[in-house]
Amino acid sequence: MPFTRGKKPALAAGSKIPKLNATTSENQEEGPQVKRSSSPPHGAPKKRTAFIDITNAVGQCLSECRPNSDGSFRTAHKVQISLPGRKKEAGKKQVKKTSAPSVSAKNHANLTKSLSVSSDGSPNEKEKTDSEEGNEEVQKAVAAPVEELVAAAPPAAREVPAHLQKQPIPEEFDIDSENSEDCYMCPEYAKEIFDYLKQREEKFVLCNYMPQQPSLNPEMRAILIDWLVEVQENFELYHETLYLAVKMADHYLSKTPVHRELLQLVGSTAMLIASKFEERSPPCVDDFLYICDDAYKREEIISMEASILQALSFDINIPIPYRFLRRYAKCVNAGMDTLTLARYYCEMSLMEMELVSERGSLLASACLLMALVTKDLGGWRPILQFHSGYQTSDLAPVVRKLYEMLLAPPDDKLRAVRSKYSHKVFFEVASLPLVNVDILDKALSQ
Known part of the structure; x- marks a missing residue:
């Protein structure tokens, strides 16, 4: 069934992003400055001021809170916070400060009273001021949540359940430690990720x-x-x-x-x-x-x-053989030419209806084994068995199907893959001769 083969269309220029209206900007105003009311509209939340250090204001507010006789607090006076960058309105009269004693004077008086000690060396309880009692209540209120957190903290040493413990990888099969500094390679979870993809293939x-x-x-x-x-x-x-x-x-x-x-x-x-x-x-x-x-x-x-x-029930994260092929090629440090040859075999298999039923990890393993035998780089090694979970006997039927597919005369209607891998960019792997069948059988019998 012939299809029209078109060239890649030129990409259309993207639409420009509309500019923001100057009248809607919060940081720009046109014309004379308009006096704004200091109180928000009825029902609107009060605005919070950013870029201001409120640490001193909070400390001052806490220090000027004087407790009542029943332990509750009442504020001495409101704390005025001046906002930086705003000019005072012209003609506004300054409010006279009250003659109340300063905060430092109060603290000094309280400190002097607290240092008075009775003859037996214990503090004089009669001389404790209301401020001291209030300070004790504040300390208790602050210490209570801390004690609760300490009591609720888990024990320092807790054993990890057996099913959650990470299985150690033998040193001779470890291919991810060399990428320990590369977070994009996920070296801590690489094997678990591909094990999960292999399990997901069954779906x-x-x-x-x-x-x-x-x-x-x-x-x-x-x-x-x-x-x-x-x-x-x-x-x-x-x-x-x-x-x-x-x-x-x-x-x-x-x-x-x-x-x-x-x-x-x-x-x-x-x-x-x-x-x-x-x-x-x-x-x-x-x-x-x-x-x-x-x-x-x-x-x-x-x-x-x-x-x-x-x-597909919107589940399109289907494991594909290409991902497994790159992973398994890394196990044997295969060169780019060997990996490209295996990719050529794998891409040719996409058009074969008999290989549709094969799992992606199994198909990728068979393509890599054929490439290794063709390049005379050995057979299926123990490290490949460890990471793929397949033995040579599992791969033999798929390898023979691939060999028969490549041995068949090329179809003139199906030339895209062969012409693609005949390019120098792909090391011209499509023009490489097939390995002898006797050598292939010997590698599969090991």
Whole structure:
């Protein structure tokens, strides 16, 4: 089924951000200064002043609070806080200060009284002032919450439950300690993350759904994926976006019968959703309408987007083989050329209907094993068994399927992946000869 292959459209210039209206700015005023009322409107909350040190004001307020006979407090006088940067209004009369004794004089008198001691060396209780009693009440009120926090504090040493304890990684299998200073690599949780992704794969196991699609066949699906590879190249998208789009399209097709005329709409919409999930700057809807040569309308692609998300229950965080491949290649310190060769095998497998049912971690392991054998870098090592959870016997059936797929004569209709990996940027791995079958069988029998 031929699809129109369009070039990447030029991005339209973004709309300008409207400027804020000068009249609505809180920091700018035009015209003469207007006298503002010092009291807020009825029912409005009082404004709080920022950029002011209220520590001294609070201390002064506490020191000038004198307790009553029953222990309650009454304020001596209001504390005036002058706001910086505001001019005093002209003609406003200064309020005379009262002749009340200063705070320092009061504190000095209280201190003198508290130091008076009876003949037996104990403080004279009769000479305790009301201020001292109030200070004791304040100290008790402050100390009570602290004592409660200390009493409620957990014991210093508490054992971690066995199921929450982190399993130690043998030193010879530790591949994350070298990235201990790189927080983006998550070295403390890297293995746990991939173990979780491996467990999550069981939720997204597929089967051969083509018998449920009366209007489609495996060749049509292969042509669609070959076209998606071109879309990924033209838009310069991440490889994770391509793999996720293929996974979402397969899951949607496994649940919903689709007519062949709408197959390209399913693929382009899946790529749109994957771009929103993976990319920093995903292409817009108009870009995908352009690459489809306006075969569909904007409303159709938006409606298909909702249909795919509902069919997948909005759970699109599907584990893809590309992530596992990069992780396992790190275990053996594979070079970029070896990793690219494994990526070539993995991307070719996307078009094979027989490999749709394989789990991503298993498919990635099989592609890496084939690349290692082709490059004569050994077989499946113990460190790969530890991190992947697969042995050579688990990989052998998938490796043989990959070998048969690559051994088949190339289809002229499916040239996107081969031409892509024939470029120098990808080390021209598509032109490398296949490994001898006897060498491959020997590596699989170990």
